[in-house]
Amino acid sequence: MNDFLIPQHVNSFHRANPVAKLLCMILLFMLTLFTHRLDFVFYQMACFLLLLLLFSGHRFWKISLIILPFLLVFIASSSTMILFGKGDTVWWKWGLIQISQESFYRGIHIGFKSVTFAMEGLLFVLTTPSVALFYALMQKAKLPPKYAYSFMASIRLLPMVWEELLIRRNALRIRGVRSLRGGMKWLGILKLYMVPLLAQGIRRAHRVAVAMETKAFDGQGERSYYYPSEYSKSDIWVILLLSAAVAAALLMSILLPPFGITDVRYR
Amino acid sequence: MGEVQLQKGSKGLKLSDLLVTVLISVVLGVVYHFWSSVYSLLSPLFFQADELVYGMWFIASTLVFLLIRKPGVALIAEVAAAHVEVLFGSGWGIQLLIYSLFQGLAAELVFAAFRYRKFSAPVAGLAGFAAAVGSLLPDIFYGYVADYEPWMFIAKYSMRAVSSVVIAGFLAYSLAKAVEKTGVTSLLRPVESKDMAALDD
Incomplete structure (x- = not known):
């Protein structure tokens, strides 16, 4: 990693x-x-x-x-x-x-x-x-693959989330959004960051999930694993x-x- | 029509639900990363002032449930957010996972009590409050909080309860509303009979 x-x-x-x-x-x-x-x-x-x-x-x-x-x-x-x-x-x-x-x-x-x-x-x-x-949880603890693969995929998506956060920060800076101080203004700032991050995250996760579903990463029952866990x-x-x-x-x-x-x- | 019926029938979580749940929790994990600095900034204000923003640690379960609206996601979201923290090698090690289990389960129970049909701010607030109660249980064994002076115990947990209702309840609700406006949630929500009726028009 x-x-x-x-x-x-x-x-x-x-x-x-x-x-x-x-x-x-x-x-x-x-x-x-x-x-x-x-x-x-x-x-x-x-x-x-x-x-x-x-x-x-x-x-x-x-x-x-x-x-x-x-x-x-x-x-x-x-x-x-x-x-x-x-x-x-x-x-x-x-x-x-x-x-x-x-x-x-x-x-x-x-x-x-x-x-x-x-x-x-x-x-x-x-x-x-x-x-x-x-992989061990899937093979030895009978964790359904859809859980394991969604955790693994999310970890891979984390750098993209981080990059989006930086892009958002630069975008706000260029548009002249000053860091607001005092009162309830931090709430506004929180929303300025969270809403695009969340929306973009949901879109991306959904796209990746559809691709993974077509490749049967959510499959039930027996399957083979690239890394055997013994x-x-x-x-x-x-x-x-x-x-x-x-x-x-x-x-x-x-x-x-x-x-x-x-x-x-x-x- | 047969395919539509099939979709309506399957109640379990699909991989897309799970991936979205976990990824939102990861995003929140990034937020938590910054939140911990707010948390420590508040501490010098007066003792235990950090409890005033404690509700943020519960927002994963309520926010994800308000967005995805399916059974089980509140619990998974809370555990996933904790898992991210553990993965980063945070000083608060495995106990986070135990806390997240209790907190997520408590929030999940509130949503289940409303049969997963209510998505209002008060219900989210109640779920946040439940999560705060959930966090009290491991506290008793781990932090012996029952051995605080009684006034301290009451002050600490009433601040935590208020912040949970406000942050995990009302803030999560307003965030969910704002995200809904972007239209992305239509990707996730189960098809309702209202939508079916719209097709027939």
């Missing part, structure tokens, strides 16, 4: 079947979502960071560049809870703001959770080309590695708990 996202080297994570990987990721997501133990989430984050650095197949600086914004995610998701969460052991109070021990730990717990989700998602996205994902030994490796990461996180959280908080929820 993009040169930037072509991995430097390929390993079991890249060779594994996307459906198997997706299932693992959903299970991991559930695990993280229902973890209320601060130490466990912290080590989950650490373990997935390690997996990401070791197995994504990308250079270190690239990964660092991508995960830098996760800091913002951490702050955005934790701040409200830290400042406005329930808690009894008050550390600091100023007007409506009240930082308590409980709310602070709960806040950073949410932050760690968000970053863990982001790492899990990134591990999947960086090791799976989206075409491979949709399970392999790599799937077992990935499952083992991910399980090992979770086991390591659990073990570390029992042996070396940095916070010693077992449940961040308010009683």
